[in-house]
Amino acid sequence: MWLLTALLLWVPVGGQMADPTKAVITLQPPWVNVFLKETVTFRCEGPRLPGNSSTQWWVNGTAIRTLTPSYRIAAASFSDTGEYRCQTGLSMASDPVQLEIHKDWVLLQVSSRVVTEGKPLSLRCHGWNNKQLSNMLFYQNDTILKFSPWDSEFTILRTNLSHNGIYRCSSKIKQTYTSAGVSITIKELFPAPVLKASSSSPLLEGDLVNLSCETKLLSQSPEVQLYFSFYVGNKTLMNRTTSSEYQLLTAKREDSGLYWCEAITDDGNILRHSPELKLQVLGLQSPTHMWFHVLFSLATGIIFLVNTIFCVIIHKELQRKKKWNLEIPMDSGQGKKVISYLKKDRYLEEELKCQE
Numbered sequence: 001m002w003l004l005t006a007l008l009l010w011v012p013v014g015g016q017m018a019d020p021t022k023a024v025i026t027l028q029p030p031w032v033n034v035f036l037k038e039t040v041t042f043r044c045e046g047p048r049l050p051g052n053s054s055t056q057w058w059v060n061g062t063a064i065r066t067l068t069p070s071y072r073i074a075a076a077s078f079s080d081t082g083e084y085r086c087q088t089g090l091s092m093a094s095d096p097v098q099l100e101i102h103k104d105w106v107l108l109q110v111s112s113r114v115v116t117e118g119k120p121l122s123l124r125c126h127g128w129n130n131k132q133l134s135n136m137l138f139y140q141n142d143t144i145l146k147f148s149p150w151d152s153e154f155t156i157l158r159t160n161l162s163h164n165g166i167y168r169c170s171s172k173i174k175q176t177y178t179s180a181g182v183s184i185t186i187k188e189l190f191p192a193p194v195l196k197a198s199s200s201s202p203l204l205e206g207d208l209v210n211l212s213c214e215t216k217l218l219s220q221s222p223e224v225q226l227y228f229s230f231y232v233g234n235k236t237l238m239n240r241t242t243s244s245e246y247q248l249l250t251a252k253r254e255d256s257g258l259y260w261c262e263a264i265t266d267d268g269n270i271l272r273h274s275p276e277l278k279l280q281v282l283g284l285q286s287p288t289h290m291w292f293h294v295l296f297s298l299a300t301g302i303i304f305l306v307n308t309i310f311c312v313i314i315h316k317e318l319q320r321k322k323k324w325n326l327e328i329p330m331d332s333g334q335g336k337k338v339i340s341y342l343k344k345d346r347y348l349e350e351e352l353k354c355q356e
Contacts, residue, residue, distance in 0.1 A: 021047055023086050023094040031109035033100040033182070034076055035128060040099065042071040042084055046091030058085040058093075076101050104128065108138075108169045108179040115163075116221075117189040118270055121156045125169035125179070133171040141165040158269055159186050190215045190226065193244075193263045195274040202280040209248040213261035213274060225266040232257040240264065251281045 023046035034040055044055045054067045060082040064071075069088075073080050081101045087093040098113065111122040125136045138145045138154050140163070146154050152171075156163060164186050170178040198210035213228045230237040230246040232255070238246050244263075248255055258278055264271040 021091050023088050023091040025084060025086055025094050025097045027097070030111050030122065031124065031126075032098060032112060033102060033107065033109055035107060035126070036077065036101055036103045037075045040073045040076055040080075042086070042097070044069050044071075044086035044088060044094065046086075046088035046094070049089035052089050054089060056087045056093075059083070102180075104177075104180065105173065106133070106169065106171050106177040106179045108167055108182050110167070110182050110184065113183065114185045114187060115159050116187050116218075117160055118158055118224075118265065118267075121159050121163065121184065123154045123156075123167060123169070125152045125171050127171065127173060131173050133173065135176075136169055136171045139168050139170070160270070161186050161188060187218060189224065189265070189270055190217050190263065190272070192272040193228075193261055193274040195259060195261045195277045197259075197277060197279060201278060202282050203251050205250075205252055205281060205283050207248075207251045207281075209251055209279070211246045211248070211259060211261070211277075213244045213246075213263060215244075215263050215272070226263050227266060229262045229264070230259070231261065232259050253281050253283045255279065256281045 023044050026043045026045060028041040028043065042057075044057070048054075053069055055069050057064050057066050057071050071084070071086075076099075078101050081099060083096045083098055085093050085096050105128050107126045107128075109124040109126050111120070115121050123138060125133055125138065127133045133152055134149060136148050136150075136152055138147075148154070163184065165184060166181040167184055168179045168181045170176055193213045193215035196212045196214055198212075199207060203209060211230060213230065215226070217224060217226065225242065226244075227240040227242060228244045229239050229241075246261075256279060258276040260276045261274045262271060
């Protein structure tokens, strides 16, 4: 039955895959680590079929016979350590909850070992056999978070990434005892956004540019809404809207600059900025300016062509004169003139090369 239900939940609706809700396990008392012989009750919450409260439970991947919404361990033993999951009639299987059983003088109990950024984290310094504790100290990475003479519980109302670390507590019974460390991991709700442009820089005046502030919620929660803002330098372009896009309808040269965006949760507690994106807008040349460049290039080409033709003519004339002069016998009375002509021709050739 549970396999059939899971398959039905993934049937496409309107051409798209359905987005079923995951079941959620809650604990009473709300701790994922307890002492030996203590009582633990798991409760499975999620959408159900009308008139049907059946619930499927798994322990370490093995289905168990209990089909009630609650699963109770009356006296925890070390064999109860493991991973627990559940599923209701109209939900997908829950995320796993890892239960640990301990035997020690003092235990730091935690509501969860993995917490989504912005959610609360509860801690409790707990004594064996519920012994009364006093002078309690809570530590994060060996730094004192709180001292309390009698209050054994401490809650971080809104976690952030700085709350990652190893937690422990110490307390006095007859002497001072320190608990084992508990590793706490804070998952970021969403990564820093990245600002992307529909066209690469440099742009031309008049271009339409779409800016997109791209990020994604890593832990989907119906109560979480992200708002987006867009900036160029210190100037605000669009402030806190649910749209992650901004348009430059007609880009201008004065629109050049460093653009960036930010994403923030609706309660304002979690805010992240994108890296800067440089946009350069080039101005279009006027028709008069363009024609000037065309005519100037054409005139330069004509001058170069005329010079080339002129040089070729001179070169041919020099070659003809040299050939005519060399035909005169060297023993004639014109010998000296030939030598004079040849020197003159060489001079003209060298002068021509210098002109080239």
